[in-house]
Amino acid sequence: MNIFADIRALVLDNLAVMTSEGLLPAGLSFDNVTVEPPRDAAHGDMATNAAMVLAKPAKMKPRDIAEALAARLTADDRIAGAEVAGPGFLNLRIETRVWQGLIGAVLAEGTAYGRSDLGHGMKVNVEYVSANPTGPLHVGHTRGAVFGDALASLLDYSGHDVTREYYINDGGAQVDVLARSVYLRYLEALGAEVDFPDGTYPGEYLIEVGKTLAEEIGDRYVDQPESVWLAELREYATGKMMALIREDLAALGVKMDVFFSEKSLYGTGKIEDAIEHLRAKGLIYRGVLEPPKGKTPEDWEPREQTLFKSTDHGDDVDRPIMKSDGSWTYFAPDIAYHYDKITRGFDELIDIFGADHGGYVKRMKAAVSALSEGKVPVDIKLTQLVKLWKNGEPFKMSKRAGNFVTLRDVVDQVGPDVTRFVMLTRKNDAPLDFDFDKVLEQSRENPVFYVQYANARVMSVMRKATEAGIAVDDATLRAADLGLIGHDAELTVAKKLAEWPRLVETAARAHEPHRIAFYLNELASDFHALWNRGNDVVELRFVQEGDAATSQAKMALARAVSVVISAGLGILGVTPAQEMR
Structure with a gap:
């Protein structure tokens, strides 16, 4: 049940009738007509912009359209009133029985309430985390992991066919550095004194890897040149790090469908195929780039390079794909990787990048546009930095990691549920402060607690009702007399519940799962307000002594909350609290 969609359909039907009657000119598009909650609840239950968006193309005054539409809408038995405000805004009041009926619909549909077929089974690839396999995940990866996972769940909830994917960056020089760092820990495990030069990874997480390697192969690589052990240690170290990363993701409740190796693109012809695909379109050429804008570096000199004509697809400059020594630039395998996604039949691609990848957005969008001939959209989301605080001070670095705070540091401090919810209390491209003290507070200011407390209160009052001998199983509550729900505070909660299906679709279209967290906080606020009113107004209490029928109606509302x-916490990957301790 989606009341907002139902009333929008009613508005569109009446606009069509007005067109057939000649009150509106033929050929008008109603695509931009919306029905949504008004900014001020005092103005009504819903508002439509129909008159405002149709006035100009219809060459009519918006108020004239609004008044004619209002007269028709009030003929529907769901509409209690339609009021034209200002130049042509149309505010609607909905009959109380509609909100009462919604409570029953939520209970009847259960977990399906709010789900939609918005995506129509569209195949979407969501790539997120994709950290270099050189160590444990840090707090920046944590935010990307939570955002990507929640977005994937949101899209799945709204009818998309979603694949969660991790791109393993195991084809670059950083994996050579990892192998050299593991070699040093290996020597250390065999009793040698070692120093970690600049550019290596000194984190303690490699100590156990070095010990395990020493136990497995003994002194086989001691005093051996790099050419003997580098390739094997690349494989060994990458495998160990990916096992660690999988454990980190599991601790956060993240499970990937696909782990795609960058290395699998090399020596298989996949990079060459992707570049030839672009060459056939006339987008690969030999040329010389202009010097960088602003102050030109002293060592800059013009040189001929193999370039991708990304400016043909919206980029600022064309991009090199091959180095002067004939090897590929880092951009070439990324082109090939996205070409692979396209050939796998995805209808849409979503990439979740860290804030430091802002300069990479236009070139990647240009590549996907060129590779798919504009048929496959790619949305690249950047996750901004997370600032960690504890005891009023910046959180210290992790010895285990060497130079950063790990995902495990965060999860071990506050748990996966708190971590995930807090990471979604800001839009992905806004900086986030994560205060370890505040996120564990049991207060109104802590959104995690506030939402969880609302659910725990429902569970508590259901237990209380059961102890009082009142049946509160779902079947009984679905059959309750919901006409007994009528107080403004109760209807406010029901109206907020009505917004859920619309909110899901809005968040899914915008690729913004933080909207779910915001909505849950608003719903919790309305529920807590109703609960607190019951302290003063006896008839608002959920359990009415000696009146099972009224109690069950009120419990139906609580159960719907x-x-x-x-459902919302499920999208965010958070387990609902059954009780608060």
Whole structure:
């Protein structure tokens, strides 16, 4: 059930009738007509922009359209009133029985309430985390992992066919550095004194890897040149790091469908195929780039390079794909990787990058546009930095990691549920402060607690009702007399529940799972307000002594709140609290 969609359909039907009657000119597009909650609840239950968006193309005054539409809408038995405001805004009031009926619909649909077929089974690839396999995941990866995973769940909930994917950057020089760092820990495990030169990884997480290697091969590589052990240690170290990363992701509740290796693109012809695909379109050429804008570096000199004509697809400059020594630039395998995604039949690609990849967005969009002939959209989301605080001070670095705070540091401090929810309390491209003290507070200011407390309160009052001998199983609550729900505070909660299906679709279209967290906080606020009113107004209490029928109607509302909170938390990857301790 989606009341906002139903009323929008009613508005569109009446606009069509007005067109057939000659009150509106033929050929108008109604695509931009919306029905949504008004900014001020005092103005009504819903508002439509129909008159405002149609006035100009219809060459009519918006108020004239609004008044004619209002007269028709009030003929529907769901509409209690339609009021034209200002130049042509149309505010609607919905009959109380509609909100009462919604409570029953939520209970009848259960976890399906709010789900939609918005995506129509569209195949979407969401690539996220994709950290270099050189160590444990850090807090920046944590935010990207939570955002990507919640977005994937949101898209799945709204009818998309989603693949969660991790791109293993195991084809570059950083993996050579990892292998050399593991070699040093290997020598250390055999009793040698070692120094970690600049550019290596000194984190303690490699100590155990070095020990394990020493136990497995003994002194086989001692005093051996790099040419003997580098290739094997690349494989060995990468495998160990990916096992560590998988454990980190599991601790956060993230499970990938696909781990795609960059290395699999080399020596297989996949990079060459992708570049030839672009060459056939006339997008690969030999040329000389202009010097960088602003102050030109002293060592800059013009040189002929193999370039991708990315400016044909919206980029600022063309991009090199091959180095002067004939090897590929880092951009070439990324082109090939996205070409592989396209050939796998995805209808849309979503990449979750860290804030430091801002300069990479236009070139990657240009590549996907060229590779797919504009048929496959790619949305690249950047996750901004996370600032960690504890005891009023910046959180210290992790010895285990060497120079950063790990995902495990965060999860071990506050748990996966708190970590995930807090990471979604800001839009992905806004900086986030993560205060270890505040996220564990049991207060209104802590959104994690506030939402979880609402669900725990529902579970608590259901237990209380059961102890009082009142049946509160779902079947009984679905059959409750919901006409007994009528107080403004109760209807406010029901109206917020009505927004859930619309909110899901809005968030899915915008690729913004943080909207789910915001909505849950608003729903919790309305529920807590109703609960607190019950302290003063006896008839608002959920359990009415000696009146099972009224209690069950009120419990139906509470249970509906729990259904929606549980669905929303499920999208965020958070387990609903059954009780607060």
